[in-house]
Amino acid sequence: MVGLALPWIVAQQLDASPATVFATVADSLPGGPVADLFKSFGARTDITLEAFGWELIPTASGPDFRPLY
Secondary structure (H helix, E strand, C coil): HHHHHHHHHHHHHHCCCCCHHHHHHHHCCCCCCCHHHHHHHHHCCCCHHHHHEEEEEEECEEEEEEEEC
């Protein structure tokens, strides 16, 4: 789940619907628990970088993510 938070945040920052992005990926997977996980995670509305242990930092080559711990 910690790793899925990053693409969820990136989708949101690009003004895309995380639910739609994750559902599209899930639809390309075989049916089962992984596809279900992608759909349910994408539909969440409580995702924040801090809640999943990440922070957004500026770098010389643009923004990047760094674990808080």
